[in-house]
Amino acid sequence: MTAITSNSHSNSEATSVETGNSSQSVGVSEQKRALEAEADTSAAIINLVTFVGDSSRGILFPVLWPLCQSLGGSEVEYGFIVAMYSMGRVCIVRRLGIISDQYHHRLTLILAGTIFVIGALIWANTQFIGPLAVLFIAQFVLGLGTGSLGVLRSYVAEQVAPAKRTYMLARLSALQYAGFAATPLFGSALVIAGSSISKTMEFVFPGYLVVILSMVCLGLLIFKFKDFQDYYEHPPEKQVDEKNSIELMKVMDTSSNPMRDSDKHSSTTSTSTSTSTSTNTAVSSTICVNDKATVHEEQRARKLSGENDSTGTPKSPQSVVEDIEAPKLETGFEMPQIAANKKVRNRVFLLMLFLNLSTRGAISVYETRGTQIMLDQYNMSQWELGLLVSSAGVIGTIQLIYFRQFWCARFTDIQLMLGGLLLFAAAQLLVINWGPARDTPQWQYVLSMYFVYAFAYPISNSAVLGTFSSIQKAGKQAKAQGQFAMMGSLARVIFPIAASYLESEVEYSSAFAMVLMLLCLSIAGVVYLHHEIVFFSSPILASHAIFDAEAAHHQTSLTTKLGVAACGLTSFVAFMTIVNWGVRSWG
DSSP states (O other): OHHHHHHHHHHHHHHHHHHHHHHHHHHHHHHHHHHHHHHHHHHHHHHHHHHHHHHHHHHTHHHHHHHHHHTTOOHHHHHHHHHHHHHHHHHHHHHHHHHHHHHOHHHHHHHHHHHHHHHHHHHHTHHHHOSHHHHHHHHHHHHHHTTTHHHHHHHHHTTSOGGGHHHHHHHHHHHHHHHHHSSHHHHHHHHHHHHHHOGGGTTHHHHHHHHHHHHHHHHHHHHTOOOGGGGOSSOHHHHHHHHHHHHHHHHHHHHHSOOOSHHHHHHHHHHHHHHHHHHHHHHHHHOOSSGGGHHHHHHHHHGGGTTTOSSOOOOOHHHHHHHTOOTTOSSOBOSOOSSOOHHHHHHHHHHHHHHHHHHHHHHHHIIIIIHHIIIIISOOOHHHHHHHHHHHHHHHHHHHHTHIIIIITTSOHHHHHHHHHHHHHHHHHHHOOOSSSOOOOHHHHHHHHHIIIIIIHHHHHHHHHHHHHHTSOSSOOHHHHHHHHHHHHHHHHHHHHHHHHHHHHTOTTHHHHHHHHHHHHHHHHHHHTHHHHHHHTSHHHHHHOOBOHHHHHTTOOHHHHHHHHHHHHHHHHHHHHHHHHHHHHHO
């Protein structure tokens, strides 16, 4: 009887424990679903803020030049007005990145959103307030408010593995690009609607649309946005770096100190297998540069686990390096090290910044000079201009949304960069006036704008952004992304001013010759440093191996050298063409 009572008591305790465990698991799953819902909502808000930030440029794009003219501005002053928007970004984007790394994303985005609302209100009332200086101030404050681009990119980059950053950031770039390139049609339609009511209302509606959108974004950031960094127990860069370092050192210890005793050897074999399996997981989740290499990398990473090794002999450190080498590099590596060659990494880092400067600068020339040429020289209406830019922008946006399926599955990041830069260069050749008269047909300008807005810019800049993010260490990237965004904003300051000056003082297509010169230099840089780009885009290699520049560049083919020389020659010809035009104009 006592035994039966004790058994029933133990059964009831077991039942209560199972019930408690099941209720606890249900509570954990519900909490997990709630956190996932918050993360999805926050990601959607990030996407909306990205879109609205650049739509302020796109909606006001067809309005800016007519408004500048109505306030008494010249072509040179218009170039400065366009540049003031990016000048605001340059002044704040890096500082916002530093603030974000210290105080997380939410506070930084609320600060930027408040400034954005103020700038939109000033811009919407510029026509009523008065002088041209107000438009300068409005553009500058708008640039300050949209200077959170680096913070937005870091929010995405810090959540995904390096192998997925190119197409994930391409999706964010799709929203950014859609805001800039697909919304001018709305600005043109609002101008027509306002002018039909009254002449004084011609430029009001686009400005107030930006005001409404900016207020919606600020409200969502204050009341709905949750910063995922608040859930970190440890900084993510420490988690990743410590894990990779520990696993690699375990492999090195096992392979460099094999035991001779048979019993100990079997123990070592099992330890090596489990250690290699952990290393396999780390490698397969982080080494890929793009989706095309994913399967190949996973197959080579499985070699580390010793699944097909019948002898059970531990691998040497050199075999570990050979197993995780980048697919296109056969030599150029030494024994594993804790840190990579910083000097070579900095060279790649600076090249990515220069590529961002050249591509952003090229699109800003079309934003400045393309608008003036289409409206003044070819007498295109604002509605037709908005339709032209928006239709090309929609094509570019669709490509960015499906960037993984269209491009990442077929080409490497370097191939995408080179392809986009070559399309950019071809677009410049269409619009440069090589003859003595202004006889460039209109269809060449239209085709050039389609090349740039639909293909060249979205492909090349997205590949540059993804590669730049891949060469960064794991963890917080707001400061680095802020530097990247600052370089792009700096290009949008320098190029519009230079384009307006060259148009007024030298020759009307000399700005496109300047862009061609820089694009050729960019192509030469990518071709010359392609070994370094592949190496540092692979996180495991860049963290645990030394890049041998001499061995890598011994592999450089004659075709590559001729390509670099051709790009340099084309750049020199474009520069001398500008000089020749200047001599004729000033002489």
